[in-house]
Amino acid sequence: MKVEQISIFIENKSGRLAEVTGILGKSGVNIRALSLADTSDFGILRLIVDAPAKALEILRSHSFTVNKTEVVGVEVNDRPGGLAEILSILDKNSVNVEYMYAFVERSGGNAVIIFRFDNVDEAIHVLVRNGIKVLEGEKISGI
Amino acid sequence: MLKHKQTEAMPAIWDFAAETLDRDALRTLQLQRLQQTLQATAQKVPCYQAKYAACGFEPGDVQSLDQLADLPFTTKEDLRQNYPYGMFAVPMRDVVRIHSSSGTTGKPTVVGYTRDDLHIWTQLVARFMTAAGVTADDIVHIAFGYGLFTGAFGLHYGTEAIGASVIPMSGGNTDKQLMIMQDYRSSALVCTPSYALTIADRMEQNGLNLKDFSLRVGLFGAEPWSEQMRREIESRLGIIATDNYGLSEVMGPGVAGECQCRRGMHIAEDHFLAEIIDPDTGKVLPEGEVGELVITSLSKQAFPVVRYRTRDITRLNYQKCDCGRTLARMEKTRGRSDDMLIIKGVNVFPTQIEEVLFQIEGCQPHYQLVIDRINNMDRLEIQVEVNEHIFFDEMKEQRRFVNEAEHKLASVLGISANIKLIEPSGIIRHEGKASRVLDRRKL
Numbered sequence: 135m136k137v138e139q140i141s142i143f144i145e146n147k148s149g150r151l152a153e154v155t156g157i158l159g160k161s162g163v164n165i166r167a168l169s170l171a172d173t174s175d176f177g178i179l180r181l182i183v184d185a186p187a188k189a190l191e192i193l194r195s196h197s198f199t200v201n202k203t204e205v206v207g208v209e210v211n212d213r214p215g216g217l218a219e220i221l222s223i224l225d226k227n228s229v230n231v232e233y234m235y236a237f238v239e240r241s242g243g244n245a246v247i248i249f250r251f252d253n254v255d256e257a258i259h260v261l262v263r264n265g266i267k268v269l270e271g272e273k274i275s276g277i
Numbered sequence: 278m279l280k281h282k283q284t285e286a287m288p289a290i291w292d293f294a295a296e297t298l299d300r301d302a303l304r305t306l307q308l309q310r311l312q313q314t315l316q317a318t319a320q321k322v323p324c325y326q327a328k329y330a331a332c333g334f335e336p337g338d339v340q341s342l343d344q345l346a347d348l349p350f351t352t353k354e355d356l357r358q359n360y361p362y363g364m365f366a367v368p369m370r371d372v373v374r375i376h377s378s379s380g381t382t383g384k385p386t387v388v389g390y391t392r393d394d395l396h397i398w399t400q401l402v403a404r405f406m407t408a409a410g411v412t413a414d415d416i417v418h419i420a421f422g423y424g425l426f427t428g429a430f431g432l433h434y435g436t437e438a439i440g441a442s443v444i445p446m447s448g449g450n451t452d453k454q455l456m457i458m459q460d461y462r463s464s465a466l467v468c469t470p471s472y473a474l475t476i477a478d479r480m481e482q483n484g485l486n487l488k489d490f491s492l493r494v495g496l497f498g499a500e501p502w503s504e505q506m507r508r509e510i511e512s513r514l515g516i517i518a519t520d521n522y523g524l525s526e527v528m529g530p531g532v533a534g535e536c537q538c539r540r541g542m543h544i545a546e547d548h549f550l551a552e553i554i555d556p557d558t559g560k561v562l563p564e565g566e567v568g569e570l571v572i573t574s575l576s577k578q579a580f581p582v583v584r585y586r587t588r589d590i591t592r593l594n595y596q597k598c599d600c601g602r603t604l605a606r607m608e609k610t611r612g613r614s615d616d617m618l619i620i621k622g623v624n625v626f627p628t629q630i631e632e633v634l635f636q637i638e639g640c641q642p643h644y645q646l647v648i649d650r651i652n653n654m655d656r657l658e659i660q661v662e663v664n665e666h667i668f669f670d671e672m673k674e675q676r677r678f679v680n681e682a683e684h685k686l687a688s689v690l691g692i693s694a695n696i697k698l699i700e701p702s703g704i705i706r707h708e709g710k711a712s713r714v715l716d717r718r719k720l
Contacts, residue, residue, distance in 0.1 A: 173676075200668075
């Protein structure tokens with residue numbers, strides 16, 4: 135039920151994002167989803183890729199600082215209020231969302247949102263109990 | 278009016294006999310006092326006893342000043358190992374004052390003064406203040422911080438000895454400093470040279486007119502500064518800017534100070550024996566060469582030092598000065614022979630930063646100190662290479678790390694520092710060794 139996300143530290147200067155994506159592209163790693171949090175000095179790039187272990191190894195060999203984190207992929211009805219419903223369920227159950235971002239592609243007719251929770255297991259439990267579709271890790275990578 | 282009268286008059290000499298002593302007579306006096314200091318250290322201070330025993334030295338053997346070169350050095354490490362009172366040569370009941378070095382790694386160094394030591398210190402400060410042009414008519418504004426640091430108290434008592442009026446202002450609050458300086462008609466300013474420029478900046482920002490101030494002379498110390506900075510201070514504050522030198526391990530301010538010729542700082546050689554050594558080999562260098570200043574105290578009772586390595590790089594000039602003084606002059610210090618930095622007047626060692634970073638996440642990232650002087654204020658930035666132990670996927674956590682590190686550094690160093698996270702290998706390494714310091718200040 136969990137998805138492996140890799141995060142990469144990049145300095146906030148021109149060309150760094152191109153560098154990371156270029157290295158992955160050359161190695162045949164496909165980026166499935168991406169989010170960037172930045173300050174004036176640095177950014178944290180988070181990626182969902184089709185081959186996380188390979189991506190980690192390649193980026194480390196290029197002297198990037200990388201970490202991996204478990205996140206959760208959730209199917210959201212692609213209609214007004216679809217995301218709000220899920221957030222409301224999480225809120226009612228006191229599940230804290232650290233950050234989230236949208237997946238580029240769809241799963242069937244639905245959108246996919248990546249969530250980073252404090253407590254992943256508890257969050258998955260709440261989502262499943264409320265009938266929300268949580269995607270399998272392999273499935274996400276394969277979308 | 279006062280201004281003109283004083284600069285035209287013959288500059289006064291505080292202790293005429295001592296400051297113009299014939300050099301042969303001076304050497305005789307120095308030898309006699311050196312013998313006393315060596316005897317006292319050999320009898321009272323275990324650290325010196327051990328040093329002397331290790332090289333088979335008998336204090337009674339010294340018959341010439343040249344023999345000093347055979348003695349081992351004393352270093353800051355010796356002082357640390359004997360923290361707090363191990364280097365004192367008198368019982369605590371004879372110590373009437375304690376001072377301490379400004380921020381250093383681990384434990385500070387502690388120094389003590391007997392009543393006689395304080396008297397001599399006061400006299401030596403009065404000496405260089407007089408040489409700089411301060412008289413009983415002056416109102417001396419002391420903007421050094423009062424506390425364990427020797428600067429403020431040293432200048433304070435020297436001012437009183439001269440009979441000038443002291444304003445014990447202490448540091449900080451520049452607007453208030455300006456108000457008092459203007460209203461109380463401060464004529465002499467005592468602070469770090471960089472703070473003098475901060476004062477000049479604030480005057481301009483607040484639209485104050487130099488004509489409403491009574492400043493005419495500045496006595497600046499506690500950090501290295503350049504001739505260019507002197508010219509800037511002199512033109513912007515309309516004063517004569519003089520340099521003075523001292524370090525708490527040796528006494529504090531008063532070890533050396535400039536006369537109005539401003540061509541080197543006269544060393545109080547009747548109380549301190551100065552040598553210049555090659556910092557790498559420890560060999561004494563010939564007269565006039567640039568090297569590390571080593572000082573032996575000649576009259577101190579509570580805290581004598583024998584061949585103390587100051588780590589300051591300078592050069593000595595033994596020619597008689599136009600002011601009439603025969604005491605040797607040391608050039609403005611040119612740098613350090615160790616990795617100590619002086620930032621905003623505070624001593625900073627790169628190892629302190631290592632310790633703080635280690636405490637936070639228990640790892641040792643590569644880092645580099647980048648020091649700039651922006652608008653005449655020193656600014657310290659610490660660039661830290663992010664490794665996996667200090668990298669988080671959440672911005673909140675990443676910010677927490679930076680904030681915590683900045684907070685701890687400020688409390689350990691005593692000055693604020695900005696942390697900038699950078700990618701690995703962002704710091705250029707020379708032969709595999711990262712250069713820890715990038716000092717971009719143009720001094």
